[in-house]
Amino acid sequence: MSPKDGQKTAKTDRVTIRTVASHAGVSVAAVSKVLRNAYGVSDNLRGKVTGSIQELGYRPSRTARGLRGQTFTIGLLLVEIGNPFLPGVIAGVNGVLAPSHYQAMIGVGEAQTQLETSLIETMIDYKMDGLILVAPRLPSEIVAAFATQIPIVALGYHDASAEAFDTVNTDDQRGAELAVEALLECGYRDIAMLSLGQREGHKVSVVRQREIGYRRAIERSGIEREPKIVNISVGSPDREDAMRAFLTSENRPRAIFCWSDLDAVTLLSLAAELKIRVPEDLAVVGYDNSPTSGLSLVNLASIDQSGRQLGEMATRTLLSRIEGRTAATHILMEPSLVRRASLGLKT
Amino acid sequence: MSPKDGQKTAKTDRVTIRTVASHAGVSVAAVSKVLRNAYGVSDNLRGKVTGSIQELGYRPSRTARGLRGQTFTIGLLLVEIGNPFLPGVIAGVNGVLAPSHYQAMIGVGEAQTQLETSLIETMIDYKMDGLILVAPRLPSEIVAAFATQIPIVALGYHDASAEAFDTVNTDDQRGAELAVEALLECGYRDIAMLSLGQREGHKVSVVRQREIGYRRAIERSGIEREPKIVNISVGSPDREDAMRAFLTSENRPRAIFCWSDLDAVTLLSLAAELKIRVPEDLAVVGYDNSPTSGLSLVNLASIDQSGRQLGEMATRTLLSRIEGRTAATHILMEPSLVRRASLGLKT
């Protein structure tokens, strides 16, 4: 009872592994072996099969693969698009993946935990081979739970104690230190930090790390002042009002380190409106070295965490885990300062 | 000596449709019917099945579904991330999809035709139910060819004659007209356009449409001057030099319409460096109404094409096609002008 006695191929014109097999005059299993370059394939066989694949323009079905084996796809979950450091990350991921047969599929969580988890579940349903998460607000337990089902690398997520998944970060404490140190070097003594609201207090948060670095740098400097952290939540409608209030407050600090360029650039804009000169009246250092910060209209000094390198590193880390590594690894990369006019001049 | 022999994943008892069926005491086919809400299911049966699904936390395997039926996933292909109008598009797509059981997966083509086609093919391999393409440089024949395999809606792709796929656009000709008309209204007579290099001349291109609109508005205005289009290709390393050359050229036009905010913002920055006052010495109108354009430091007037609405419309169009529509539809939406300081004052 051979199943191949009928001409099933007449039914549809889709080129399947069976089409390739009969065209090359070999078995389905043989073609599969070639595709996965598994053990036990002669050069002769491989030649015939790859020839047929070329000729027929065959592409293995991702869904069928997922049913049994790998899909050669990795999922990239992003909190929200529009964050200036994400394009670099994506480019890094795509760059590392390009020469391989892997591909990245991206989901955008719009900063909603529910959508984020739903997307992760979908990626798991798709039997993707691994996940890179840029989801700073996702609780650690949830990530750990997912990590039992699929290899995960978290980006911008400080949890060096995590056993189940890997993390890749720039050293955000160090980044904040760099900013503060540069401001100190320029002679400022009265240095505040613009941070996020405390919506989520877990230590995992990148913003939190930057606060720690800021505090440490201030304390270590030996200056008298207390660290001063101004909290302004990012989505809030009165965000600009809060910034104006800060800018016009009495005894406003002479220098400020902003946790993100997004805020720093808005701050610069409002300062201009209020005729506050930068850096004469207020020095500003941002974070991310976004394209906007480099415009000469803006000229914002900023901490650079190479998104591209982060993306590359995360991808390599993920691939190594897919290939069998089980011990968790936590990578910290070095940020750097990009000096621009908003910083003032070194004394 | 396979390294993965040892750590064969601990056969987790995945909850499949079969688990649900036996738990609910019905057949597999019955469960499948409930999942797809197909015909021939009693309320009683539906109740039992949905109950079991809840209780077991069952999620259908996307890959298995793809093998026979729908995957309830739509693919979104983006030329490159970082373009300021894409976040809106993504939000629009996600917004429309949220209440449905569909989800979007995004691929980023990094502006390389090869990667783009490869991603489209992957999406087809995944048996996604439909595709939204934001891939302005992809040749029309290629899109049409893919469209025979999967429903496609192209965004920012002017091809109203396409039979095989749908298009959703803002009226880019009109957008350019709006910009020029506004500049005319402000009293400028010497209005140039900053456009892209002619790397790809097909009429499909958004930039091309804007050039047409620009030309028409100039000619219709009755002013003597010839339309003047300055071409500066976007990725080029001497892009800024070319802009400087334009800005310092003799008889430089007094006003310029830029095909994109990306260029307009750079132009404004360079103008500031060269002490060219905006709008006194040079009026500028951009395109996209990007976040940057709204900063008071920049204050760039810009044509707004609501990315969000485009995304929503494209999604709805795609869904209707997935649900059976076969006739192509080509939608044109109305852009609007956002007046800001760079435009000058109405006379």
Add this chain to the structure above:
DNA sequence: CTCATTGTGTAGAACGTTCTCCGTATAACG
């Protein structure tokens, strides 16, 4: 009383891969 018709539910064949066994041919060894 027979024959459609309608409403519900099931059996089982796809779908296109991967992957575990297993068979065979050739080489190597004693």
Add this chain to the structure above:
DNA sequence: CGTTATACGGAGAACGTTCTACACAATGAG
């Protein structure tokens, strides 16, 4: 020459759905 190892290739059972074809019961029509 027999035995064993090695390299290559194939058969066929999964994988988790969808969906066609059919069975069965209840109802209505003639």
